[in-house]
Amino acid sequence: MLKKSSVMPTYARADISFKSGVGAKLYDVNDKEYIDFTSGIGVSSLGHANAALTSALKDQVDAILHTSNLYVIEPQELAAKKLAKLSGYDMVSFFGNSGAEANEGAIKIARKYGEQNGEAKRYKIITLEHSFHGRTITTVKATGQESMHNYFGPFPDGFVYASNIDEIESLVDDHTVAVMIELIQGEGGVQPIDKTKVQALARYLKSKDILLIVDEVQTGVYRTGEFLASNVYEIEPDIVTLAKGLGGGIPIGVVMTSKKEVMSAGDHGSTFGGNYLSSTAANTVMDTLNVYKDSGALDEHFIYFADQMDLFYKAHSDIFTQSVGFGLMRGLRVKDAQTLGSLIDAAREEGVMVLKAGRNTLRFLPPLTITKGEIDEGFKRLEIALGSL
Ligand SMILES: *Cc1c(COP(=O)(O)O)cnc(C)c1O
DSSP states (O other): OGGGOOSOSOSOOOSOOEEEEEBTEEEETTOOEEEESSHHHHTOTTOBTOHHHHHHHHHHHHHOOOOOTTSOOHHHHHHHHHHHHHHTOOOEEEEESSHHHHHHHHHHHHHHHHHHSSSSOOOEEEEEBTOOOOSSHHHHHHSBOGGGGSSSOSOOSOEEEESSGGGHHHHOOTTEEEEEEOSEESTTTSEEOOHHHHHHHHHHHHHTTOEEEEEOTTTTTTTTSSSSHHHHTTOOOSEEEEOGGGGTTSOOEEEEESOTTSOOTTSOOOSSTTOHHHHHHHHHHHHHHHHHHHTTHHHHHHHHHHHHHHHHHHHTTTTEEEEEEETTEEEEEESOHHHHHHHHHHHHHHTEEOEEETTTEEEEOOOTTOOHHHHHHHHHHHHHHHHTO
């Protein structure tokens, strides 16, 4: 089947294909059931076939899909207001279609800010090693992984990589305009950054008028327990980017900033960005998760997942070396990459989907609405998968 594919071979795809899902359960074309601990890499935040989301989308499809950003789009206006309210940040939002596009927007805002503020032209952006910021030419260069900088150059100038958060200050010079970080590195291996260090960095950057960009493409929209990981870290970034979980499966990316006046008409754009369909998806996801959070159910399920994962971790200290992450962005470090690969394959065979991150991390990004029954069943199947190795 895959050998005849006309799709460009940019992914090492597993030979498996799904036809439906409900909640945290997926069904493949042979009707085999899987527990989904991946939510399509943190996207299906409400699970599959969520009733509120499908009904809101169906109503929107019946009414209108697209008009372009040349006109006011009411659901987009509403989404921008909700983003400011739920984050607690007095920010304006620009809507695009992906995480990479959101980060491109963040970089453009920072560059224009650097052009207009300060004596020297400021354009340099410091990012961290093992970060991941996207696949466009600019965001791939912003990504602090040498292995991703092959073939595609020349790249835009001005990205500087710090080996860790402690090194950032020493890399600042007169041309530095921003620092861009993930608070928990996702693709890099579920690596949370120390909260006190981030708070100290935020204070330092503020004192130097250097912008703090937080890439919340993976951590955002309640994934870590609050609306943003920045809320958990109790910082006030200048720019925040969102994507993955915000649309519940409909493509969307957002860059938010408190620097409301930097961008003006003609500076940036997107044909599709924030159209009726994606804005309606975002509004429904935000409303649903906000209610879920306020009811206490989100925290209760996070704790339940953490407890089950912990039991699994402790029962297999011969294979796992560390438990990392928080909220529903979690990982277990596996003693070696080969065991991790075999475990992911065996898990799929047993009917539970899990992810790899970094070199040796078993990553869990389940739907935020996963039930206790689904969590139990998932770990039961993982247990069997481990036993079969
Ligand atoms: C996934 C991801 C991106 C890229 O998002 P796309 O929608 O694939 O472009 C950027 N930053 C982080 C932190 C991510 O996890």
